Amino acid sequence: MRYTFVPILCLFSILSFGVSAKTKVDIFHTEVPMTEEKNxxxxxxGQGLEQVLIxxxxxxxxxxxxxxxxxxxHGSNYLAQFKYGTLxxxxxxxxxxxxAQVMSLLSQADVIYWPTERExxxxxxxxxxxxxxxxxxxxxxxxxxxxxQNASNYFGLPxxxxxxxxxxxxxxxxxxxxxxxxxxxxxxxQRYPSDAVxxxxxxxxxxxAQVDWQLYDLAPEKISSNKTAPLNGSxxxxxxxxxxxxxxxxxxxxxxKNKASANQQADDSLQANFSGxxxxxxxxxxxxxxxxxxxxxxxxxRSIQ
Numbered sequence: 001m002r003y004t005f006v007p008i009l010c011l012f013s014i015l016s017f018g019v020s021a022k023t024k025v026d027i028f029h030t031e032v033p034m035t036e037e038k039n040x041x042x043x044x045x046g047q048g049l050e051q052v053l054i055x056x057x058x059x060x061x062x063x064x065x066x067x068x069x070x071x072x073x074h075g076s077n078y079l080a081q082f083k084y085g086t087l088x089x090x091x092x093x094x095x096x097x098x099x100a101q102v103m104s105l106l107s108q109a110d111v112i113y114w115p116t117e118r119e120x121x122x123x124x125x126x127x128x129x130x131x132x133x134x135x136x137x138x139x140x141x142x143x144x145x146x147x148x149q150n151a152s153n154y155f156g157l158p159x160x161x162x163x164x165x166x167x168x169x170x171x172x173x174x175x176x177x178x179x180x181x182x183x184x185x186x187x188x189x190q191r192y193p194s195d196a197v198x199x200x201x202x203x204x205x206x207x208x209a210q211v212d213w214q215l216y217d218l219a220p221e222k223i224s225s226n227k228t229a230p231l232n233g234s235x236x237x238x239x240x241x242x243x244x245x246x247x248x249x250x251x252x253x254x255x256x257k258n259k260a261s262a263n264q265q266a267d268d269s270l271q272a273n274f275s276g277x278x279x280x281x282x283x284x285x286x287x288x289x290x291x292x293x294x295x296x297x298x299x300x301x302r303s304i305q
Contacts, residue, residue: 023117023118023119023120023158024116024117024118025055025116025118025156025158026116027052027055027056027114027116027156028052028056028080028096028097028098028099028102029052029094029095029096029097030048030051030052030055030094030095030097031048031085031087031092031093031094031095032044032047032048032051032087032092032093032095033087033088033090033091033092034084034090034091034092034093041076041093042075042076044075044092044093044095045075045076045079045082045093045095046072046073046075047075048075048082048093048095048097049071049072049075049078049097049102050062050063050068050072051154052095052097052102053068053102053105053106053111054154054155054156055114055154055155055156056102056103056106056113056114056156057106057111057112057113057114057255058112058114058155058156058251058252058254058255058256059111059112059252059255060155060248062109062111065109065111066109067105067108067109067110068105068109068111071105071109077101078097078098078101078102078105079095079096079097079098080096080097080098081095081096082094082095082096112255112256112259112260113259113260114156114251114254114255114258114259115258115260118156118157118158118254118258119158119194119195119196119217119254119258120158120159120160120193120194120195120196121157121158121159121160121194121195121196121197121198121215121250122159122160122161122162122189122192122194122196122197122198122220123136123148123159123160123161123197123198123199123200124136124162124172124177124185124188124189124197124198124199124200125142125144125145125148125161125199125200125201125202126174126177126178126199126200126201126202127142127144127202127204128178128201128202128203128204129204130204130205133174133178134174135162135164135168135174135177136148136161137161137162137163137164137168138161138162138163138164139164140161140164143239144202144209144239144243145161147239147240147243147244148200148243148247150240150244151243151244151246151247151248152247154244154247155247155248155251156251157247157250157251157254159198160192160193160194162188162192167188167191168188171184171187171188172184172185172187172188176188177199177201178201180199180214182223182224182226183224185197185199185216185220185223185224186220186221186222186223186224187224189220189223190220190221192220194219194220195219196215196216196217196218196219197215197216197220197223198213198214198215198216198250199213199214199216200212200213200243200246201213202239202242202243204239207238208236208237208238209236209237209238209239209242209243210234210235210236210242211234211235211236211239211242211243211245211246212232212233212234213232213233213234213235213246213249213250214230214231214232215230215231215232215250215253216230217230217231217253231253233246233249235249274286
């Protein structure tokens, strides 16, 4: 009795297509701190691959995918190059991953790919400490601005922060931002090259924070005349987590919006014939062996003779 198995190997074929993105993000480069464990390199490779996959898909929970989970145990298979470095005065590993292999892995896992050309988002952040409200400018020392920048880097979401110069101070106030007034928001935002505008309002209470956000997914000059309500959401927790969860939602929105469509992907398969399979035990042993291969996403029986 002979079984024919077909391991399905899916590969991306990304075609050029029109998008409004203005910023190209280097999603295949990352740096992670080194642990002191015996297999520190393998751990770093897996962590690096996970970070790259999150940026490539906009999906923070991508590691729960079965195909991805298997690949994370073999992170070095997807590396283009790596070197040792220093991150926050600690030993680190700097990695560049192979873009074609990462996109192929996403296809195998049936996870969307968020192309590297991405919308640049102008972010107006207002931080309410309870006693005063402050706007987070580009050179602001607000902790919430630092959390915002870390989150946007983590998800590969390009952002621009306002300068906070005399033009900004003249055109918009904290009251305008907190009250979601479209006219001053549109006027103040038009000087910045951006594809969308995000307003983030952070309210602190003890050690917790609530983050409310509104995303105007259109050019700044169209905000005041647009009749469609902005996308919005609310997150709570400590400040860092609440801001990160907010940016996760915005990133997931753009990843879904700009995902490579089915006609921009090409599936590739490999058909193999096997002989010497005489019983059910042999059958399932071979099937498990094929599924354990890092490059195999799934196995299907095409015919049995």
